[in-house]
Amino acid sequence: MSIKKLVRNYLHIVIAQIVTSVIAVILLKVSLKHVTAADYGNIVLILAASNTIQVFLNWTCSALVRYGVEEFIADKNIVNTFWARTFIFLLNLILILALAPLWFRLLHSFLDLQEIIKPLILLHIIVGSLWMHGQQALQAARRPQVQSYLLLAERALSLLVIIIIVNINWLSWEKIFWVLLSSSIVMFFISILILRPYIGVIDRVVVKSAMQKIFLFSIPLFPYAVTSFFTTNYLNSYFINAYLPKSDLTVFNTIFQITGLLTQLPILLNMLLMPQFVSMRLENKQENIKKYMETVLPFMTMAWGLGIGLAAFILTWFIPSFFGATFAGAAPAIILLSAGALFSFPSLVGYSPFIMSVSDVKVSFPMAIIAAVVNVVAHFLLIGPLGLAGSAIATLLSIISGLAFIVIYVSRKYSFQARLLSLSLLPAVVSITAYFFIGKLYVFIGCLTVFSLLFAFATRKQVLPYLNLAFKMVKPKESE
Secondary structure (H helix, E strand, O other): OOHHHHHHHHHHHHHHHHHHHHHHHHHHHHHHHHOOHHHHHHHHHHHHHHHHHHOOOHHHHHHHHHHHHHHHHHHOOOHHHHHHHHHHHHHHHHHHHHOHHHHHHHHHHHHOOOHHHHHHHHHHHHHHHHHHHHHHHHHHOOOHHHHHHHHHHHHHHHHHHHHHHHHOOOOOHHHHHHHHHHHHHHHHHHHHHHHHHHOOOOOHHHHHHHHHHHHHHHOOHHHHHHHHHHHOHHHHHHHHHHHOOOHHHHHHHHHHHHHHHHHHHHHHHHHHHHHHHHHHHHOOOHHHHHHHHHHHHHHHHHHHHHHHHHHHHHHHHHHHHHHOHHHOOOHHHHHHHHHHHHHOHHHHHHHHHHHHHOOOHHHHHHHHHHHHHHHHHHHHHHHHHHOHHHHHHHHHHHHHHHHHHHHHHHHHHHOOOOHHHHHHHHHHHHHHHHHHHHOOHHHHHHHHHHHHHHHHHHOHHHHHHHHHHHHHHHOOOOOO
16 A cells, blocks of 8 residues: 555545544543433443453454454455454454453442443444454555544434434433443444455365464464453443442543543554555565654654643533533643543654554563553552542553653664654643643643744754655646
8 A cells, every 4th residue: 555545545544534433522522411420430430340341352463453454465365364353353242241240249249330330231242343353444444534434423323313212202321321331333334345355265274274374363362362361441331330439430531541542543553554554564665654653653742742732721621511510620630631532642653553563462461460450550649549539540651651661761772763753742741740730721731832843943954854755656647
C-alpha cells in the first residue's frame, strides 16, 4: 500500500470516527438523562466483568491480523488464517463457558454481582468476543474503513433505538444494555457477510498448520493479555466499586469514555501502520521505518500533545456543563486521563505496530507486568485519599511506565534513537506539573503551548525534510 493510499484511508477512518464519537457522547447523554448514575453503574459493572473474562478469549486476535495481512498480500484472501483463529476461538469459548461457575464466584467476591446481571455478563462475553473477531478479520483483509463504518453504524443504531424507547417512556438501564448488545450482534453478522469473498473454501491441512502458527505466536501474548488487564479502566471499576459510591463508576466511566475518544485516532492509525510496517519489511524498506520512528514520530507526539492539551482544556468545561452537577469537580481527572491519551500515542503509532511487525511479542509480557504493578500499587495508595483523581493518576503512571519500558527495549535492541521522543513529551510533563501545583487551567494550557512551540522550533531542521518528503508523497499529481 502506498503512503498516499495509506493517508487517504486514514482520513476516511478519521471522519467516520469523529462522527462515531459525537454519536457516542449523545448516546451517553440521552441515557444519563433518563437513568440515574447509580443505575447506569450496573452497565459499567457488566462491561467490567465481561471484559475481564474476554481477556481469556481475545488473546489470539493479534495473530489474526498479523498473519491475515500476510495471507491477504500473497493470496488476496484470509481463508486459512480466519478459520484457524475461528476454531481456536470456539474451543476457547467452550472452555470459558464450562468454567463459568468458577469465575463467577471470583468476580462476585470483587464486584458483589447481582444474580440478575450474571446472564447478561455471559451474553456480553459471547457477543463482544464474536464482534471483536469480525473486526480483526476486517483489519486482516485490509478493510479498516469498513470496520470504522460498522462501528459508526453500531452507535447510530443504538442511539436511534434508545430515542424511540425514550419517546414511549420505556427506558431503563436493562433496556439500554439490550440495545447496545443487539447493535453489536447486527454489526457482527454484517461483517461476516462482507468478509465472505475472503473466507471461502477451507484447506484442512493448511488451516491446521495456520492454527499451530497462530497458537505459537499467541502463547507469549497470553500472559501479556492477562497481565495487561490490570492496566485497563476495568481495573479502575473494581477499585471505584470497592472504595467510592456506585455513582462514581458512571462518572469515571463517562470521563474515561470521552477522553478515550482522544486515543481513537492513534488506534486507527495503529491499525493502518502495522500492515504497512509488515509490507515495508517484506519490501526491504526497514530504513524508512527507522526514519519514521526516530524523526517523524517525536514531532507527531509533540503536535498530538498540543492537540490533547487544547481538548482537555475544552473538556474541563464541556463535561460538567453537558452532563450536569454530578460531574462537578471532575477537572483533575479529565486532565490526567487526557494526558494518558498523549503518553499512549508513541506506543500506538510507533512502537506497538513495529513490535508486532517483527513478531517480537515476548516484550509485551514484562511491559504489562511493570504497568500492572504500578497501576495496582498506585490505586491502593491514591484512590482512598484522592478519590477519582487518585484513580486517574494511577492510570497515567501505568501508561508512562509501560511506554518507558518499550521505548528503552526497542531503542537498545533495534538501535533506534529516542532522545527526540523524550523531549517531545516534556511540554506535557511540565504543564501537568504546573497545573497541579498552581491549580489554574490557564497555566496548564499556557505552559503546554509555549514549551511545544519551543520544541518545534528547536527540532525544525531535523524534522522538516521528512515532513516535506511525506507531503510530496501524498500530494496528488496534476495529472490526477
